Amino acid sequence: MNSQFCVALEHNYTPEDTISLYDIVKKARDNGHDIAAVNIVNPKYSRALKDINEIGPFKKDDIVVQTTGWAKYIIGKISEFLDFDSTDDTIRVNSELILKQEISWAGHLGLTALLFPTLPKQLINYSRCLNNCISSVPYAQIIIRIPLEIPDIWDRWNSLRNLCGHNSRIKIALELPGDLPEGESLARWFAEPIASVIVPKKIFLTNKNGYPVLSKRHQELVRKLFRQTNQFIISGIFGESLEKNGLPSYQQYLRHLFRTQVQPSEIEKLALDYEDYLQTPLQPLMDNLESMTYEVFEQDPVKYIQYEEAIYRALLDRMDFKKDEPLVVMVVGAGRGPIVERALRASERANRKIKLYAIEKNPNAFITLKQKKEVWGDKVTIVFTDMRYWDAPEKADILVSELLGSFGDNELSPECLDGAQKLLNPDTGISIPSDYTSYITPISSTSLYNSVSSYKDVMHFETSYVVKFNKVCEISEPKPIWSFQHPNWNIETNPSSVKFNLHNDRYNFVEFTIPENMTIHGIGGYFEATLYKDVIISINPPTHSEGMFSWFPLFFPLKIPMYAKKNSKVVAHFWRLHDTKKVWYEWCVVPVTTNDEEPIPQDVGSASSIHNPGGRSHWIGL
Amino acid sequence: MNSQFCVALEHNYTPEDTISLYDIVKKARDNGHDIAAVNIVNPKYSRALKDINEIGPFKKDDIVVQTTGWAKYIIGKISEFLDFDSTDDTIRVNSELILKQEISWAGHLGLTALLFPTLPKQLINYSRCLNNCISSVPYAQIIIRIPLEIPDIWDRWNSLRNLCGHNSRIKIALELPGDLPEGESLARWFAEPIASVIVPKKIFLTNKNGYPVLSKRHQELVRKLFRQTNQFIISGIFGESLEKNGLPSYQQYLRHLFRTQVQPSEIEKLALDYEDYLQTPLQPLMDNLESMTYEVFEQDPVKYIQYEEAIYRALLDRMDFKKDEPLVVMVVGAGRGPIVERALRASERANRKIKLYAIEKNPNAFITLKQKKEVWGDKVTIVFTDMRYWDAPEKADILVSELLGSFGDNELSPECLDGAQKLLNPDTGISIPSDYTSYITPISSTSLYNSVSSYKDVMHFETSYVVKFNKVCEISEPKPIWSFQHPNWNIETNPSSVKFNLHNDRYNFVEFTIPENMTIHGIGGYFEATLYKDVIISINPPTHSEGMFSWFPLFFPLKIPMYAKKNSKVVAHFWRLHDTKKVWYEWCVVPVTTNDEEPIPQDVGSASSIHNPGGRSHWIGL
Known part of the structure; x- marks a missing residue:
């Protein structure tokens, strides 16, 4: 403004x-x-x-x-x-x-x-x-x-x-x-x-x-x-x-x-600076986040309340389990500790003793954890390690993580939790979050198109960006494209098997009807996550957690803007793929012919190219 | 092959x-x-x-x-x-x-x-x-x-x-x-x-x-x-x-x-090497042609026969004019003299005395002219000058030029002849050629598209190329887009007037019906020229002068291949524009809606961009 x-x-x-x-x-x-x-x-x-x-x-x-x-x-x-x-x-x-x-x-x-x-x-x-x-x-x-x-x-x-x-x-x-x-x-x-x-x-x-x-x-x-x-x-x-x-x-x-x-509130004012500004998504697994990044995200007025509520509800459901022992709660990717504090508060509210572990791989964030440990005392054990490789002394009853990106899985939450779930009690363990779903919708935005286009190369058109949408028209209500559930015990753990990490690949397509003559400049990406039972966090517009600012949507651009007529249909195809070193997305948009005889939407001559083939332009490092 | x-x-x-x-x-x-x-x-x-x-x-x-x-x-x-x-x-x-x-x-x-x-x-x-x-x-x-x-x-x-x-x-x-x-x-x-x-x-x-x-x-x-x-x-x-x-x-x-x-004949074999190869059009006005270029073009088995025929027919039509005097024939842009020789032969055939001038600005070609002058003797006067600025001792009855490019006017024949026509007798003078027309048709060619695309910049998509078409499908018979006539006495000669050279600007559009589902990769350009009365030379496919190899068609690319359905229509728009230093073309292709109520074809949302705006990528120097 x-x-x-x-x-x-x-x-x-x-x-x-x-x-x-x-x-x-x-x-x-x-x-x-x-x-x-x-x-x-x-x-x-x-x-x-x-x-x-x-x-x-x-x-x-x-x-x-x-x-x-x-x-x-x-x-x-x-x-x-x-x-x-x-x-x-x-x-x-x-x-x-x-x-x-x-x-x-x-x-x-x-x-x-x-x-x-x-x-x-x-x-x-x-x-x-x-x-x-x-x-x-x-x-x-x-x-x-x-x-x-x-x-x-x-x-x-x-x-x-x-x-x-x-x-x-x-x-x-x-x-x-x-x-x-x-x-x-x-x-x-x-x-x-x-x-x-x-x-x-x-x-x-x-x-x-x-x-x-x-x-x-x-x-x-x-x-x-x-x-x-x-x-x-x-x-x-x-x-x-x-x-x-x-x-x-x-x-x-x-x-x-x-x-x-x-x-606007002070925090909303902060967000206004990011309107229609293309940010490259964080890579918290490959890179270590900066203190300032933690500082901003920890101020979210909604996210941590939901985490506390989810832990609280999970504790209530385990009141009679292992009755005289504390429940083991592990926070993996604890950062500077905001969820650890929420877990302590949930334990107090539920009046259920817990044994709390905070696991963090970022040496800089770990320094803050150590300082907080002085306040927490024996209630919390802090561990400096990568959650995927920790040899824990006991199994967790509740494994809490916050590894979600704007598109749900795009900061490699699935891969991290595949590695971390061995910490969890295989029969009765609870994962918070328990599942998350990615949503997409075609969007029109001359402004975002021009921003990407100004780089004058293909690479920037094959990258997804975190953007606070303003000069944007979401062409339809977003639709789900895929989901992940945790824990997921039916996975291949041998890294040399062809099946290794294959269960985290995805391919799906969704059809959209165009409400007015439009130009599609790309696809918006969002997520909805279930922390526990009906405690959710969401940036999907119809269910957006009000006031939560930790995530802006993703923007997947199209190299060539696609003109689509009123009442015509397009199908957006999305892939999540991997090799031994990285995970990436590919996407394309295909107009649908009006032929209703075909069981699967038919492509016509004006399909877009498949963007980011083989992850050549943009990927997330494992 | x-x-x-x-x-x-x-x-x-x-x-x-x-x-x-x-x-x-x-x-x-x-x-x-x-x-x-x-x-x-x-x-x-x-x-x-x-x-x-x-x-x-x-x-x-x-x-x-x-x-x-x-x-x-x-x-x-x-x-x-x-x-x-x-x-x-x-x-x-x-x-x-x-x-x-x-x-x-x-x-x-x-x-x-x-x-x-x-x-x-x-x-x-x-x-x-x-x-x-x-x-x-x-x-x-x-x-x-x-x-x-x-x-x-x-x-x-x-x-x-x-x-x-x-x-x-x-x-x-x-x-x-x-x-x-x-x-x-x-x-x-x-x-x-x-x-x-x-x-x-x-x-x-x-x-x-x-x-x-x-x-x-x-x-x-x-x-x-x-x-x-x-x-x-x-x-x-x-x-x-x-x-x-x-x-x-x-x-x-x-x-x-x-x-x-x-x-194939020896000369056809030569041409085969150029199949689907992108050549930048010659700029004979701005640059001087090389001897090898003259050498190749002088071997054309058709072009010079047609020039001789045109001069011969013009001489026959002037048998009774200025009866006891020789007719003044000027060859402007004489190069190394092939048309001069044809004019001499035409004069012999018609049994009509002529006074022949050969004008050339290229100092290197002029050396060959001087050598030939030793053979020609008094029959030919050779003049070393730019035809636009020569102060001639007398007016020509017949002004002969060969300044045509693949698209007719694209080597600036109109501008050159505007300058040279002051050499011509304003009442009875004959210009050879008397007119020429540019033709266009949409073409499909993955090969040419990929060749242009391999440069990975906009400039090459906004350039026209001389190409011997092979892996090409001409979508329709070419249609005329514009013409030039010579002499043209109704022109502005004051260079500081807004009207100066304005009569050589052109804008026109032509509609084409698509015979099958196609992808349009660009526009093919051709010319037909009347040398004199019914003596023509042409590279427009339906009237192509058989065996003439001096000109291959032009290819005007489209940045984004355009998909067009069977029986749909597209309109190709072409502009010829100028400023004080250059002439250039702009072009675009616009699909037509099926709405027949409109008198002029309507554009739809999938129009191509107008290529080469302001001549930013490609132009011909004046």
């Missing part, structure tokens, strides 16, 4: 207008706006459209913005009369020449933002002209007007984006309609690069005091849009009157909405 | 087979074959498919190929019983393990070619396994069996190719059917990487002498396939009999077809 809020007032210059730029900017600022959006060129210059001989250096009264002095107070509007895809060659060619002239003038003045008129229906030559000419104004923001009331406006935008080769400089100004479209049709815009929001005067209602207000649904949308941009433009025709429902009241209302947003 | 012809005999090992590899190879070679195609593993190993405990080091009688000694005489066949997309997880997983084992064994033996069984219908996991495992045998040729009698086999292949990310190591073995499919369905295979052709015994007919022969259509196809590969495989079940219609006669027949091919 940006703290600086900027409201512009749009002025539609007509050929008859005699008002000076000075007066336009003054009117905007006197009425509480920060800047004005105004034509660069007087619309009367449209005479040049049909006569190439009129095209030449601008005459003084052909231009609205004449000097550089006002550059920082205006958004320059490109002429609406240009028609780049006219079937009349004269109009087409002259439009191209005039656009070059306007852009060149804007560059000369040093304008920092250019607003292009409503994206036209015929836009192939338009796209070429736009894509070419913006390279001559490298510092200006390029914004295309996108009125949501045009039914096919998303398809137009999508075509423009493709034709311009996903040029990341081209952004949009979303113009809100009086009647808001439903559901996904609106949601997909959150995946797009919104630079401005245009709020037309005509969509405001009047409240009982005579002030302009927005409907509840509009308010809700505007508040969501505050997370996308801080630049709003008020458009429409205003008289000179400065009554209470006059010019200033619209910007005042928007500023009021902005001010009265629910403020 | 490869001179070494290799015929393999396929042996289908059955579980009951007791024949040794030695006997298989001996039988093949004794009967005139070069090599044998045979299973690596005995089919009885299929028992491991349902029982993972059977998978382990091969037992002696589980393998057909046991020692490395025979490696160079065999193509190793991968087991047919594997099923990578089985819904039975045991079969799927065991298939993966067995494939790894077979490939590993093949690698150990050093086999140089691996033949995979018929591409299955369900192939998503198959694709992943194939793509992964072949990286462990980097030197082996990987060939997939493609029986043309399977109706959707092309779609399967196309899916495999996409899923494997256009892995250029995966090639095909085309298995010929008894009934050959029609037209385009067959033609599109010529765009694919054919490594082998499998000719089943059953498709042969028996001639009146009892020998096996192929039908006329099959013969024709096989002769075409000789241009794609020199490796043929004869398949089917053969008895032990060595009668005249027995085992040797099939390979003898294929060798006979190979031997009796029409042999």
